[in-house]
Amino acid sequence: MLIVKIGGGAGINWDAIAKDLSGLAEPCVVVHGANALMKAVSLKMGVTERTILSPSGHTSRYTDPQALDLLTMVYAGLANKRIVAVLGRHGIPAVGLSGADGRLFLGKRKEVSLSVEGAKVKMIRDSATGTVESVNVSLLRLLLDAGYLPVLTVPAITEKGELINVDTDRAVAVLARDLGAKRVVMLFEAPGLLQDPNREDSRCPSLNERELEIFLGQAQGRMKKKLLAVQEALSFGVREIFMGDGRTEQPITRSLRGEGTVIRSDA
Numbered sequence: 001m002l003i004v005k006i007g008g009g010a011g012i013n014w015d016a017i018a019k020d021l022s023g024l025a026e027p028c029v030v031v032h033g034a035n036a037l038m039k040a041v042s043l044k045m046g047v048t049e050r051t052i053l054s055p056s057g058h059t060s061r062y063t064d065p066q067a068l069d070l071l072t073m074v075y076a077g078l079a080n081k082r083i084v085a086v087l088g089r090h091g092i093p094a095v096g097l098s099g100a101d102g103r104l105f106l107g108k109r110k111e112v113s114l115s116v117e118g119a120k121v122k123m124i125r126d127s128a129t130g131t132v133e134s135v136n137v138s139l140l141r142l143l144l145d146a147g148y149l150p151v152l153t154v155p156a157i158t159e160k161g162e163l164i165n166v167d168t169d170r171a172v173a174v175l176a177r178d179l180g181a182k183r184v185v186m187l188f189e190a191p192g193l194l195q196d197p198n199r200e201d202s203r204c205p206s207l208n209e210r211e212l213e214i215f216l217g218q219a220q221g222r223m224k225k226k227l228l229a230v231q232e233a234l235s236f237g238v239r240e241i242f243m244g245d246g247r248t249e250q251p252i253t254r255s256l257r258g259e260g261t262v263i264r265s266d267a
Contacts, residue, residue: 001027001181004252005172007188008033012246014083017187018090020252027144029179030094030151031172034079041074052115052124058225060113063128063165068155071165072098075153083151095143096151099132100163102139105156105171107132109164130164132156132171135178169229177236184238185255186226187246192260197223205258209234209266230263239265 002024006012021028042049047070050062061067076098087094099105109130115122143150155163156171169186176184193215196202207215209231216227230241241263244255254260 001029001179002183002185003172003176003179003181004028004030004185004187005169006030006032006246007186008035008037008079009189009246010036011189012187013248013251014086015090016249016251017246018087018092020250021087021149022090022092024252028149029140029144029175029181030083030149031168031175032079032083032151032153033168034075034153037079038071038074041078042070045070052113052127053117055114055116055121059221060129060167061165062115062124064126065128068128068163068165072155072163076100076155080151080153087149087151092149093147094149094151096153099152099154099156099166099171102136103157104136104139104152105132105154105166105174106134106136107156107158107164107166109158109162128155128162128164130156130158130166132166132174135175137178140179167225167229169226170232173229173233173236173238176233176238180237182237182239183242183256184233184240185242185244185252186230187244187251187255188226189245189247191245192243193223193227193263204261206262206264208264212263234263234265239267 052060052062080096084094084096097104107130113124113127115124140150154165156166191200192203194202195204219227242255244251244260
């Protein structure tokens with residue numbers, strides 16, 4: 001079992017990813033983002049994206065009701081179906097689903113989010129954000145056993161039937177735990193994990209869990225959140241996480257060959 005998480009950057013080469021996926025022999029589940037498309041659609045619709053800066057320094061999307069509607073349209077609709085179409089052109093029978101479908105990503109909504117605004121910390125209660133707590137493995141097994149490739153994205157859903165925005169990297173960690181996956185590939189717009197985010201020639205070839213802890217202390221912004229999700233995945237039993245460049249040809253194959261960054265469990 002292989003889980004492939006693909007970022008939502010504008011430079012992601014989906015045709016190359018599809019070619020690579022079509023040659024995989026093992027069962028696979030794909031999880032994707034759509035951040036660049038979300039920004040583009042928001043701009044066209046005249047919607048200003050707002051973010052929340054937590055006291056710990058993490059940035060997340062302020063998902064008020066309008067933002068949640070737009071997120072659902074873009075991620076679960078436009079982006080997901082475009083990806084399914086690309087995969088179909090390469091002969092892959094893909095099924096695109098959101099975390100709400102069949103309660104694939106069952107989560108819990110945060111009652112309060114803390115936001116740093118200037119010198120103050122405010123409590124935000126109307127942001128529909130949360131975390132994934134479990135995955136509908138039986139539905140995924142049905143699809144995989146029938147020869148389909150599940151292509152998953154946000155939103156997730158709560159026990160009360162509320163749609164919520166969740167971090168897709170952390171959702172992957174829970175997905176790996178519940179599926180028992182030992183390997184995860186993460187593709188984004190960089191040749192791997194960079195020691196200097198402004199220099200693509202500063203790729204870190206490999207890390208163990210102790211070294212990851214040190215790296216986490218230096219990481220910032222979106223990469224810090226990604227590495228926290230990596231740490232969580234390792235704690236859930238994932239043995240190897242391959243970070244690679246989603247802009248290149250054969251991005252999955254090259255990542256699995258160690259041409260990006262390989263993060264291994266100490267267990």
